[in-house]
Amino acid sequence: MQKLHLVMGGRVSDPQGLEFVDLNALDIVGVFPDYATAVDAWRSAAQRSVDDAEMKYVVVHLHRLLDQPDQVSA
Secondary structure, three states: OOOOEEEEEEEEOOOOOOOEOOHHHOEEEEEEOOHHHHHHHHHHHHHHOOOOOOEEEEEEEHHHOOOOHHHOOO
């Protein structure tokens, strides 16, 4: 199974939380085939906004959200 990861970011209401202020303004960095590549992309995106405390980038484990064929009930 491929383990896809999404890197995205945006302005958050609280720098310690994950509530994005404007979902239409999310910066979708991309979808990556493995965690290491996603972390490199996250680090690069986060570094560009290091001076903005309200801007946050995250790595989302898409493979954890996908239905596994052996776990789908009929």
